[in-house]
Amino acid sequence: EPEVTQTPSHQVTQMGQEVILRCVPISNHLYFYWYRQILGQKVEFLVSFYNNEISEKSEIFDDQFSVERPDGSNFTLKIRSTKLEDSAMYFCASSASSADEQYFGPGTRLTVT
Amino acid sequence: GESVGLHLPTLSVQEGDNSIINCAYSNSASDYFIWYKQESGKGPQFIIDIRSNMDKRQGQRVTVLLNKTVKHLSLQIAATQPGDSAVYFCAEPLPQGSGYALNFGKGTSLLVTP
Numbered sequence: 001e002p003e004v005t006q007t008p009s010h011q012v013t014q015m016g017q018e019v020i021l022r023c024v025p026i027s028n029h030l031y032f033y034w035y036r037q038i039l040g041q042k043v044e045f046l047v048s049f050y051n052n053e054i055s056e057k058s059e060i061f062d063d064q065f066s067v068e069r070p071d072g073s074n075f076t077l078k079i080r081s082t083k084l085e086d087s088a089m090y091f092c093a094s095s096a097s098s099a100d101e102q103y104f105g106p107g108t109r110l111t112v113t
Numbered sequence: 114g115e116s117v118g119l120h121l122p123t124l125s126v127q128e129g130d131n132s133i134i135n136c137a138y139s140n141s142a143s144d145y146f147i148w149y150k151q152e153s154g155k156g157p158q159f160i161i162d163i164r165s166n167m168d169k170r171q172g173q174r175v176t177v178l179l180n181k182t183v184k185h186l187s188l189q190i191a192a193t194q195p196g197d198s199a200v201y202f203c204a205e206p207l208p209q210g211s212g213y214a215l216n217f218g219k220g221t222s223l224l225v226t227p
Contacts, residue, residue, distance in 0.1 A: 004156075031213070033214065033215075035215075035217075041219070042202065042217045042218060042219045042220055043151075043157060043202065043204075043215075043217040044217070045207060045214040045215060045216065045217075048213075048214050056207070056214045058207075058214070091156045091157070093156075095213070098213045099213060101147075101159045101162070102159070102213070102215065103159070104149075104156030104157045104158065105156050106154070106155055106156050107155070107156050
């Protein structure tokens with residue numbers, strides 16, 4: 001069964017550093033998403049991406065965040081200057097259409113020290 | 114503010130019993146709801162969804178009930194198994210443009226004991 005993959009599984013970085021989280025969505029999917037989950041809290045929407053542009057973003061997704069689909073398979077989330085409060089699990093998801101089920105990857109645990 | 118939320122943070126059931134996980138929502142215009150299961154160390158996994166033109170939808174061992182009058186939905190798991198132990202989230206689409214961004218509730222942790 002096709003699945004969303006994410007790398008790395010765990011990233012440790014120092015405050016102020018840039019990080020790039022990588023995702024490979026399911027190959028025939030057209031909609032891509034990033035969510036985050038702070039430990040013990042609910043999953044929060046960050047951004048959705050379709051047709052090479054952001055279609056929706058939350059208040060969390062400020063100027064420190066950016067997304068990119070650099071080629072036909074990868075979908076990345078960049079945090080320019082990490083803060084302690086960026087520590088969380090980051091989940092990538094993809095769907096075939098806006099109304100279809102979203103498939104989530106296993107997540108990247110980001111720890112900012 | 115948060116639209117979806119869960120009544121109980123934890124639920125413990127015995128193997129073989131039925132489980133019921135509840136969720137309340139506040140936006141009466143919400144027309145689509147999804148239940149996700151999240152096992153430890155994994156991403157959310159779609160279980161079942163329901164649209165507001167339905168009151169009930171059944172899947173394999175799972176049933177979702179939607180009560181629009183009181184803005185409540187529930188997930189029923191029949192004959193709960195140890196593999197059902199996970200955190201369960203209800204979710205609904207955020208008011209959105211072209212993408213179905215999801216608003217998740219806080220989650221209920223289901224623990225199945227032998």
